[in-house]
Amino acid sequence: MQSDERGLFKDAMSLASGANNAALGANTKAADADARSAAAKAEADAAKATALQGAVAWISDKEISYSSTVTLSLAPRTASFVVEGAKVGDRIYIHRRGRPTLAGVNVVAGISLESTGFVPADGTVEVYHTIPAVGVGQTLSIPIKMVGYRPAAV
Structure with a gap:
């Protein structure tokens, strides 16, 4: 046991x-x-x-215009705008706000612009874009809307 x-x-x-x-x-x-x-x-x-939490700080309607040349130019360009309220550090979204015009006539196809911007100094906004030159002696105009966002920490 x-x-x-x-x-x-x-x-x-x-x-x-x-x-x-x-x-x-x-x-x-x-x-x-x-x-x-x-x-x-x-x-x-x-x-x-x-x-960075941000809120819309400003909205501005502007227009990018170029007088065309004979050649097709796809080189990146910069357009500078004075925008009251823009501050260094703002983040910017840019989009087309209307139909582009070429020589005063609405262009309905092919030209698009969506970009971001940069604020190099308070009150100045730079928009980087590529727009083809499309005619001899004509002006291409693209209306844009810029929306500036300011981070809460700035």
């Missing part, structure tokens, strides 16, 4: 040891999951802290 009791005792100890190891493993996995969760939260908090 004693050998049976010893066998049962060994079996019970082995089962207890296995249960203890399983509990330790579960605790380790839970601690690892908690650590990963804390790291992900810290990363999200850091990203949120560095993200």
